[in-house]
Amino acid sequence: MWRPTNYGEDDFAAFREAMDASKVETVIIHAVYLINTATKDKDLRKKSQAALTHALRIGDGIGAAGVVLHPGSTLGDPLQPSLKRAAKVIKAALKDTDHCKLLLEQTAGHKGLIGRDFDETAELIELAGGGPRLGLCLDSCHMFVQGYDITDEEHLAAVLDEADEKGGIERLGAVHVNDAAVPLGSHLDRHANIGKGEMGRKGLAAFLSEPRFEGLPATLETPGPEKKGSSKAEVTLARRLRREGLKRREK
Numbered sequence: 001m002w003r004p005t006n007y008g009e010d011d012f013a014a015f016r017e018a019m020d021a022s023k024v025e026t027v028i029i030h031a032v033y034l035i036n037t038a039t040k041d042k043d044l045r046k047k048s049q050a051a052l053t054h055a056l057r058i059g060d061g062i063g064a065a066g067v068v069l070h071p072g073s074t075l076g077d078p079l080q081p082s083l084k085r086a087a088k089v090i091k092a093a094l095k096d097t098d099h100c101k102l103l104l105e106q107t108a109g110h111k112g113l114i115g116r117d118f119d120e121t122a123e124l125i126e127l128a129g130g131g132p133r134l135g136l137c138l139d140s141c142h143m144f145v146q147g148y149d150i151t152d153e154e155h156l157a158a159v160l161d162e163a164d165e166k167g168g169i170e171r172l173g174a175v176h177v178n179d180a181a182v183p184l185g186s187h188l189d190r191h192a193n194i195g196k197g198e199m200g201r202k203g204l205a206a207f208l209s210e211p212r213f214e215g216l217p218a219t220l221e222t223p224g225p226e227k228k229g230s231s232k233a234e235v236t237l238a239r240r241l242r243r244e245g246l247k248r249r250e251k
Contacts (some may be wrong), residue, residue: 004054012061026217029067033053036072037086052093059100066101066173071114087127103137103173108189109146122167139176145183151203193222209245
């Protein structure tokens with residue numbers, strides 16, 4: 001929904017206090033999916049900018065590690081003008097907020113979506129000013145269906161080397177951990193439960209144990225065993241796969 005939440009300083013203080021008293025170490029905000037920073041429609045672009053700015057202000061208030069954004073779609077328009085429109089919206093939202101990072105999520109690669117590969121993401125970051133608040137969020141399912149084979153340590157390392165060369169791996173602020181319900185390179189955003197998809201347990205163990213992901217917040221976005229979202233059992237399994245991956249890397 002476009003309707004913004006109405007949080008004030010008391011709400012932010014209560015949230016931070018609750019975080020400090022809990023076992024939760026990090027919070028990530030996902031911007032609303034309605035946002036399309038690249039659209040030619042002036043009304044939609046205005047709403048997108050307002051929604052993105054609002055999310056970043058909440059991030060400022062609660063101390064979030066970042067706001068994850070799907071930049072949007074060209075909707076059939078040429079790529080370069082679309083990237084410039086998207087960059088303008090992003091720059092304005094960053095200018096009107098203080099310090100929360102904006103993490104551009106790499107998409108599954110279907111036609112028209114901004115951020116289909118590291119080149120597009122790097123260009124958008126540059127057009128948006130290239131400041132330190134602009135970062136990346138990598139999704140295991142999206143990378144896999146985009147055509148990157150990341151199901152073993154060697155291939156994953158090569159993909160991250162490419163990301164580092166083109167965008168700077170130091171911008172990486174979060175990862176999404178999902179198995180893929182569709183094959184490598186299918187360009188379809190279809191998440192599967194941990195270890196139940198095309199990447200499998202071994203592939204996700206490699207992803208979860210990647211040294212360059214150390215210390216990053218990792219979010220599960222799986223359907224869950226009852227299609228009601230990720231479960232505690234999946235979190236436990238993800239932790240186990242991470243340990244298995246780390247042991248394999250030690251050999």
